[in-house]
Amino acid sequence: MHKQGYWGYIFTLPFLINILVFIVFPVGFSAYISFTRWDLFNPPEWVGLRNWIRVMEGREFWIGMRNVSVFALIFVPVQTLLAFGVAFLLNQAIKGKALWRLFYFLPVITPWLAGGVVWYWMFNYQYGVINWLLGGVGLSPIKWVDSPNWLVVVSSIALVNVWKGLGQSMIILLAGMQNVPKEVLESSQIDGATGWKQLTKIVFPIVTPMVFLVMILSTIAAFHAFDVFLALFGSITAGIPERNVVPNLIIYRDAFLLFKMGPASAAAWLLFVIVLIITLFQKYFEKRWVHYD
């Protein structure tokens, strides 16, 4: 560590500017805007709590919250469980590990829009390959993302999200499993621990910090979901039925299609506070099942 401190300021100047211009100012300004009526072009007009009240008393934001909550409740456990399973299998003495990993990881790097249009096409009611496969085993076709039932729509999109995100959780969990000492596994085998016992009594407890990390990250991502809904609904300019909205779509629409910056900012802050509470809640229950030693 060197004493000429001024060089420290010179080297970190880009980030100092970044903090001021792209963090401090936007956070403060966004908080202010949430109490104003503003269309981006005329001066903001102070309206007190009106935007907040309108967002909280309106139906739409809470329908959006319901949808992302159900989305998270399906997507997070399913993805974490499957990612854990695949990571456990890939951690065995098998051939072609890099290739297997590639298969599971490819969706992670695929642009959302590309993945989205393919799933939209596979979900097609009449010509979609998924309904054709269902027909093959004698099931009747499903309307998936075009369904009038929001639960079907949200579940379908959650499954697409599992496809997209599984590889990333898998890589983190796999890194955790590779930290499990070989000697521990071998000695447990001598003691007669079979595959299942080994998994639940040794491997799982050791990787719980990674499982926790994966669940926190995917929960936050679920509540901020935007790309996946955009990709599967497509035209937000044409309007999305109220039953299918999510908070980030509402915020985007209010801000950049309707130029209602006040309600958009209030909704953005409300979403932030709710996600923060959920994350703290998860953190609170962490010590019940996560082992750090």
Next chain:
Amino acid sequence: MTKTTPFGLKVLIYVLLLAGAIVMMFPFVWMLSTSFKTLGAVAQMPPQLIPNPFSFDNYAEVWNKVEFGRYTFNSFFIVTFEMVGSLLSCAFVAFGLAMYKFKLRGLIYAFMLATLLIPGQITMIPTYFIWKEFNVLNTYVPLIAPSFFAGAFGIFLLHQYIKSLPKELYESAVIDGCSPPGIFFRIYLPLCKPALAALGIFTFMGAWNNTLGPLIYLQDRSMYTLPLGLLYLKNESSINQAVIMAGAVITTTPVVIVYLIAQKQFVQGIASTGLKG
């Protein structure tokens, strides 16, 4: 599991992995397959896995008529600038944090964490306002310029790496009469290659896959990036699914190639930080 794994269990492992891999890979197979189908074959039931007749018309249409050639260029243009900006600025800032003692250092660390926690939907509107005031809406400036001011994730990655390098490097360079910028550009920057490679891939993926940024800032269709081009195609009801799939193949192929070249750095980056770009 050791060599004692029974044969039956091994078969089960491969069967499970294969079943999962088929589900994961199927959308890619279907994307490719549909992209080579003619209009008649797209609506054909039962659907064909291998298109017959095999047609390249969709690619010609999407590349020329819907300007995907142009969108590909635009995407590469933006990604290149973002990579240069992000690699240079993150290394620059990480070097300063790792090498010098100064008052605001602790505060900068705190802000690095804070920037990772503050969601984009909060900063999005004021940032848009800044670029509007600079009169650069509907240009690439709002997409490219921020990358020149160092992101927290990149600084974190390079900071860890620079700290792992021997301290004597700096001392001996000072004795040789090298100035701090000289030390950074001539000694540390070249040494950071492995960490820069990892950050480079993350930046590439993040910039290539970015939807929200271009969606907010770009209005002219000739300015679109590939993901925006796809969104546009999807909203045009007159466009055939096979053409959209050809567009999706064009959008996906470059990232897959980059990933295949650099998968080691990428996977290590995710495993060690838990984050993606």
